[in-house]
Amino acid sequence: MASSLKLFSEESGVPKTLRIGSRLDKYRIVRRLGEGGFATVYAAHDTIEDRRVALKIPDSRYVSNPQSVDDLQREVRIMAMLNHPGILTLRDARFVEGHFVMVFPMGEETLLDRFSRRIARANAVDYALQMIDAVSYAHEHRVLHRDIKPENFILFPNQIVRLTDFGLARVQRTGKHVSASGTLGYMAPEQAMGHPDFRSDVFSLGLVLYRLFSGELPDYPFEAPLPGYQKLRRGLSSEFVALIRKAIDPSPKRRFRDAIAMQNAVRRIRFPLSDRSVTQTGRSETTSRISHRRVA
Structure with missing residues (x-):
C-alpha cells in the first residue's frame, strides 16, 4: 500500500x-x-x-x-x-x-471543548471509563498512541467518547525507540527524552483524567500540593483517586505498565464515586453499551 x-x-x-x-x-x-x-x-x-x-x-x-x-x-x-x-x-x-x-x-465537539462547561461527576466517570477502555484496546493491539490529550477525544451523542488522531502512533516493538514527538503538558518525562512506551500513554491519559475531574493540568515536574487536588477528590472514591495518582506518577516503574493493567485496576473499583451512585456492576447505559459491544 x-x-x-x-x-x-x-x-x-x-x-x-x-x-x-x-x-x-x-x-x-x-x-x-x-x-x-x-x-x-x-x-x-x-x-x-x-x-x-x-x-x-x-x-x-x-x-x-x-x-x-x-x-x-x-x-x-x-x-x-x-x-x-x-x-x-x-x-x-x-x-x-x-x-x-x-x-x-463527525462528532459534536472535543473533550477540550466540553471542559468549558460543568460536567456532572457521574458523566465524568462515564467518560473516564470509555477513555480507559479505548486506550486499553489500542494497547492490546500493540499500538502506542503518543499523543493522548483532550483534543483527541471526540464526543458524540449519548455520551459516547472516541479516541482519534493516530498520526504519531506506532505499533510498538520490543526495544525499539521512537522520536520525542508529542504534546507538551501531556507528554511523559521519558517520552520527552525519546523513550516512550505504553506507560507513557498511561501518563498522558492520567493527566487527561486529572483535568477532567479537577479542572487543572499540573505542570511537570509536579510539586505538592497538586493544583486542584481537593476538587479532584470531591465526590470520587479514594480508590479512583489513587488510580489517577498512580497513572501520573513521574516514575514509569510506579505507573500501570499499560492501559490494560489500568483497566483491570479500574474494574476492581466497584464504586468510583464516594456516594456510591455509580457502580461498575450498574454503569450508565452508555458505558454498559460500550462494554457489551466490546465483548461482541
Whole structure:
C-alpha cells in the first residue's frame, strides 16, 4: 500500500485550492474545524450519503515528502486495524484532486471543548471509563498512541467518547525507540527524552483524567500540593483517586505498565464515586453499551 500511496501522490497533480463551500469529489467543505502542524480538519457534507463528516487533509507539502507519505501510510493502516466503539472510525482514505483525504464520522465537539462547561461527576466517570477502555484496546493491539490529550477525544451523542488522531502512533516493538514527538503538558518525562512506551500513554491519559475531574493540568515536574487536588477528590472514591495518582506518577516503574493493567485496576473499583451512585456492576447505559459491544 505504501507504494500505491506514493504512486497516487505522484499522479495527483496540482492540489485544488480549498475554500469553504468548495467540493472535493462528493464532499462539500462546510467549515474549518482546526489546524495543526501537518493537517487541517474540515467539517464537510457527504452529498451522496447525505451525512456530516470530518475531513483530515494533510498539507500538500507534507504529502510530497516520501517519509511523510510513509507516516500517512502508517496512520491509515493503524486506524484501519482498530475496530472499537471508543476509537474513531476511518471511513475512507485516498487522494482527491491533489489532496490526500481521510474521512471520519463527525462528532459534536472535543473533550477540550466540553471542559468549558460543568460536567456532572457521574458523566465524568462515564467518560473516564470509555477513555480507559479505548486506550486499553489500542494497547492490546500493540499500538502506542503518543499523543493522548483532550483534543483527541471526540464526543458524540449519548455520551459516547472516541479516541482519534493516530498520526504519531506506532505499533510498538520490543526495544525499539521512537522520536520525542508529542504534546507538551501531556507528554511523559521519558517520552520527552525519546523513550516512550505504553506507560507513557498511561501518563498522558492520567493527566487527561486529572483535568477532567479537577479542572487543572499540573505542570511537570509536579510539586505538592497538586493544583486542584481537593476538587479532584470531591465526590470520587479514594480508590479512583489513587488510580489517577498512580497513572501520573513521574516514575514509569510506579505507573500501570499499560492501559490494560489500568483497566483491570479500574474494574476492581466497584464504586468510583464516594456516594456510591455509580457502580461498575450498574454503569450508565452508555458505558454498559460500550462494554457489551466490546465483548461482541
